[in-house]
Amino acid sequence: MSRLGGAKSWRDRQAKIHAYLEPRPEFKILNAIVQQPHESAAQQSLPDAVQQIVDLAPARIPGDDALGDQIYALSLCVLEVVERTDDPMRLRWLVEFLQQLRKVALTDDSGQPVRSCDSLVYTELGGFGPVFADTLGSFDPLDSDILPEDEKAWENLSVFFAQLTGTSTADCTNWSLWSLTAFHYAFVEPRGPGNAVSNLPTPIAVRAACIWFLYAGEVLWSNVQTGFNFGKVPKGEQPDFNREKWNAWRQRLMEYQSRFTDGRTKKFIEDALAEIKRVEGKGH
Known part of the structure; x- marks a missing residue:
């Protein structure tokens, strides 16, 4: 777009x-x-x-x-x-x-x-x-022509909702569903100019995904451990949060470490991987 x-x-x-x-x-x-x-x-x-x-x-x-x-x-x-x-x-x-x-x-x-x-x-x-x-x-973080002011606003929104999710157990402040949307943009559906399939998502899509690990990592890891699902899990399907997805998210971030050249995005990736390692070490 x-x-x-x-x-x-x-x-x-x-x-x-x-x-x-x-x-x-x-x-x-x-x-x-x-x-x-x-x-x-x-x-x-x-x-x-x-x-x-x-x-x-x-x-x-x-x-x-x-x-x-x-x-x-x-x-x-x-x-x-x-x-x-x-x-x-x-x-x-x-x-x-x-x-x-x-x-x-x-x-x-x-x-x-x-x-x-x-x-x-x-x-x-x-x-x-x-x-x-x-x-x-x-907001579409895979837009091929995102302006800096939009990136800033989206990062702020991601931080706010990740913090809101990470600091309370109440349903009304649990926005972890939107972490799945962020992960989809960053890890599943990267698009290039003209919405063409690309090997890499936009930097803002990756940073937004990292923000969820940084500010709500413990909640997300708990969701994975308990097999949390939004609604009833369809027969024969995995819950919304599961180990396979978690491992795939981590693996994709590890791949991105060498593929993103701007220092800011690389720092987000490094910090997110460190937080993933930290929360994994708290329990299995």
Whole structure:
């Protein structure tokens, strides 16, 4: 999917969304977290940030769309701040924000728990999942002409969701399904210019796969050990996470060590292989 004729980048194509989000208080609250000068200041800001978000929730009337609209905007604001953050190490502050937000259980005027998309608000991050999934599914890391700003945004999103997966056991924060998508792009379906079959994926596809090992390696290895599957395993088939796949992922990264020449991608590969070795050593 080469961008010929001056076509816009992935980020540019979201310009209308950006214009909608920037004036919103949710965006300003979240952006202030990652703008804190250091981690201790960010951690101290989180309780107030959570309370400010909760205070923005409209009247909790059953069947009223206002709360759903606010959750939709909040979900988009989380992702927008993630994509814009210069230092990916600061993304863990947003992960911690969501973990603290999940301690808040909204109730309606009758005292009943409030749900969105069949999940509790905010305990199960009700309403967040569809927005997060839509964004993750909108980017093609095998695009042959990805711009640097898009690569940066995608790396940030990968770090954020891998960290979210690696720091909690709750179903609503388990995004390891998307690690399988990242591995498919990096290890199974490499494409070259014009979507032609290629021996190598794009560097960003490889780095995104490495990010999942780096930030959620223990969760992924646990998934492999338990034979974790999303849904029921079809008869005669392997679960989504299994030893054969894990070994193939490791082997492909080892092959990539000598085939990628840019230092940054090579460093990601080396670090991912080291993390794979570390988690494998913790148990079999």
